[in-house]
Amino acid sequence: MAVHEILKMGDPRLLRVAQPVLAFDTDALHLLVSDLLDTMHAASGAGLAAPQIGVDLQVVIFGTDSVNPRYPDAPPVPRTVLVNPVITALGLKDGAVPLQVEDWEGCLSVPGLRAKVPRFERIRYAGFDQFGDPIERTVDGFHARVVQHECDHLIGLLYPMRVRDFSHFGFTSVLFPGLDAPQDD
Numbered sequence: 001m002a003v004h005e006i007l008k009m010g011d012p013r014l015l016r017v018a019q020p021v022l023a024f025d026t027d028a029l030h031l032l033v034s035d036l037l038d039t040m041h042a043a044s045g046a047g048l049a050a051p052q053i054g055v056d057l058q059v060v061i062f063g064t065d066s067v068n069p070r071y072p073d074a075p076p077v078p079r080t081v082l083v084n085p086v087i088t089a090l091g092l093k094d095g096a097v098p099l100q101v102e103d104w105e106g107c108l109s110v111p112g113l114r115a116k117v118p119r120f121e122r123i124r125y126a127g128f129d130q131f132g133d134p135i136e137r138t139v140d141g142f143h144a145r146v147v148q149h150e151c152d153h154l155i156g157l158l159y160p161m162r163v164r165d166f167s168h169f170g171f172t173s174v175l176f177p178g179l180d181a182p183q184d185d
Contacts, residue, residue, distance in 0.1 A: 001034045003042045004053040006108045014109060015156040018051050018058045021083045024132030029059075033081050033130045036061045044069050045108050046077065047146050049153030052109050058084045059130075060150035070106060074142045082135060085127035085151050089120040090138065098122070103142075105149060105159050106172060114176070115169035117159045119145045 007014050021029065032055060040048040040061060047062030063079030064071065089098035102116040122140040125147050129135055139147065149159060163169050 001031070001038055004035055004039045006039065006043060006048075006052050007054055009107075009110045009158055009160070011109075013054055013056070014051055014153070014158060016051065016056055017156055018049075018056050018154040020058050021128075024083070024128060024130060029083075029130050032057070032059060033061065040108075043108050046071055046074070047150040048108065049150045051153050051156075058154050060085065060147075060154065062146045062150050071142070077143045077146055080135070081129050082125065082147070082150075083128045083130060085125055085147075085154070087148060087151055088124045088126075090122045090124055092122055092140075102164070102168075103145060104175075105145070107149070107159050109153075110158060110160060112171055112173070113160075113169070114172045115160060115163045116165065117145075117149075117162050118164060119148045119162075123147065125151075 023029070032050060035053065036048050036050065036059065039053060046064050047060060050057045050059040060082050061080065063077050064074060065076050065079060091098050099121045100118040101121045102118050104114050105117045106114045121144065123144045124136065124138045126134070126136040152159070160169065
């Protein structure tokens with residue numbers, strides 16, 4: 001139960017592929033989840049992945065249940081612990097080709113910057129909670145974006161690696177001067 005330093009872009013540990021969790025409902029996994037939650041809350045984040053605090057495991061947390069100063073217009077996302085996640089891109093209708101849309105993202109590991117990033121609009125994600133109970137949800141919009149962003153950390157990707165148009169990449173304070181958000185995006 002501690003707030004950890006969040007690794008910043010340039011740290012090679014953020015580029016590793018995380019290892020699957022093999023044992024659930026352990027003291028070590030519960031402590032990791034507690035530390036991730038404490039760290040995410042302290043940074044006003046919408047999500048956090050274990051590699052961002054230097055832990056090489058496939059564990060992400062995400063969720064916003066109130067107005068987040070970093071994403072003030074975003075709808076709530078249920079607080080979730082997701083272990084060993086699998087994401088499937090879905091079309092907006094059954095059988096349709098999955099649609100990617102661009103929207104603004106920031107990252108606690110890329111402080112002070114934002115960019116428009118393409119993500120699938122609708123996904124199904126599956127995995128487990130820290131107790132080993134299965135989770136499966138079909139989501140869209142901001143919820144889908146947050147899950148994809150956090151799961152990218154598990155395969156060594158940071159959002160700037162997905163940016164297609166660098167004219168939509170810059171400092172939060174310049175792009176959104178009125179945004180009441182910490183500069184440590």
